[in-house]
Amino acid sequence: MNIWTELKKPFFVLAPMDDVTDTVFRCVIADTAKPDLFFTEFANADGLQSAGRIAVLQKLKFTGAEKPLIAQLWGMKPENYVKTTKELVKMGFSGVDLNMGCPVRNVVKLGACSALINNHELSNELVEATQEGAGGKIPVSVKTRVGFGEVDLGWIEFLLQQNLAALTIHGRTAKQQSKVPNDWKLIGKIRKMRDEIAPETLIIGNGDVLTRKQGEELAKKHGLDGIMIGRGIFQDPYVFSKDSPWKQMEIEEKINLYKKHIQLFKQEWGDKKNPAGLKKFAKVYISGFDGANEFRTKLMDCNNTKAMLEVLRSK
Numbered sequence: 001m002n003i004w005t006e007l008k009k010p011f012f013v014l015a016p017m018d019d020v021t022d023t024v025f026r027c028v029i030a031d032t033a034k035p036d037l038f039f040t041e042f043a044n045a046d047g048l049q050s051a052g053r054i055a056v057l058q059k060l061k062f063t064g065a066e067k068p069l070i071a072q073l074w075g076m077k078p079e080n081y082v083k084t085t086k087e088l089v090k091m092g093f094s095g096v097d098l099n100m101g102c103p104v105r106n107v108v109k110l111g112a113c114s115a116l117i118n119n120h121e122l123s124n125e126l127v128e129a130t131q132e133g134a135g136g137k138i139p140v141s142v143k144t145r146v147g148f149g150e151v152d153l154g155w156i157e158f159l160l161q162q163n164l165a166a167l168t169i170h171g172r173t174a175k176q177q178s179k180v181p182n183d184w185k186l187i188g189k190i191r192k193m194r195d196e197i198a199p200e201t202l203i204i205g206n207g208d209v210l211t212r213k214q215g216e217e218l219a220k221k222h223g224l225d226g227i228m229i230g231r232g233i234f235q236d237p238y239v240f241s242k243d244s245p246w247k248q249m250e251i252e253e254k255i256n257l258y259k260k261h262i263q264l265f266k267q268e269w270g271d272k273k274n275p276a277g278l279k280k281f282a283k284v285y286i287s288g289f290d291g292a293n294e295f296r297t298k299l300m301d302c303n304n305t306k307a308m309l310e311v312l313r314s315k
């Protein structure tokens with residue numbers, strides 16, 4: 001089954017964000033305004049097939065609430081992609097996506113993620129290994145950028161020849177990180193290339209989308225199959241809703257949502273994950289009222305989930 005083709009267009013996808021979109025946050029978003037499709041954080045296939053397996057498995061945890069869910073992989077060894085993808089099929093993922101866009105120095109140094117833009121040979125091996133592991137049971141897709149140092153349509157052409165179910169394009173080069181505006185015109189051009197080279201491959205546009213309406217307009221203007229939203233979720237946890245209530249919501253309701261997030265974290269991870277990661281969500285839920293800054297500072301001083309919940313209850 002190919003989940004991508006079952007989605008009504010334009011569909012909306014929650015972007016993979018490492019240390020952000022874990023099973024807990026995805027459950028929160030499944031309850032506020034659910035996207036059509038979720039992605040996991042990027043999980044290292046080489047790590048999963050090594051002694052570091054347990055830590056990587058955390059990134060692949062999910063509940064029924066977050067379906068349909070695509071597992072995203074990164075790594076360097078094709079044989080580990082075969083093994084891992086076979087496992088993903090058994091675990092019940094709806095698809096597997098290869099990260100060929102992350103520009104973070106640590107991964108680029110290894111030759112992984114966005115560094116693959118300059119290594120077609122290995123990229124092809126990784127895609128074929130994943131397709132072998134998937135055995136036609138789940139679709140294989142890629143998420144990438146428009147080039148490494150500069151725009152590189154040869155890279156896109158190469159990817160369009162890989163028989164992918166879907167291709168997500170973030171409209172910046174790796175070198176640009178997030179420093180320049182996202183190039184939607186270029187994403188539109190890539191969609192036209194798709195029409196010529198690989199009509200079956202769906203194109204998902206990604207970068208700087210802050211509302212569903214904006215996403216719908218961009219999809220229409222550039223003929224895209226779907227839109228992926230990442231950081232927009234920090235400004236509005238209801239970003240996938242047609243009519244977001246977020247701006248009108250009382251601060252008390254926002255705090256209640258944060259409490260729910262923390263409680264779910266506690267239930268899911270106990271002591272297995274550092275609760276400091278929860279603090280990065282403070283700005284999402286605690287903003288837009290007098291004294292929000294001071295209130296957030298109090299949360300930053302907390303060392304555990306219990307203390308965070310106590311501060312939130314004190315409001």
Ligand SMILES: Cc1cc2nc3c(=O)[nH]c(=O)nc-3n(C[C@H](O)[C@H](O)[C@H](O)COP(=O)(O)O)c2cc1C
Pocket residue numbers: 015016017018019020041042072099101102143170206207208209228229230231232
């Ligand atoms: C904190 C953070 C973590 C990210 N982790 C991943 C990741 O694991 N895999 C991936 O493909 N992209 C990752 N990204 C990139 C996003 O998926 C997305 O492509 C990027 O943020 C641009 O979209 P946006 O403007 O809607 O946020 C990450 C981005 C952020 C901000």
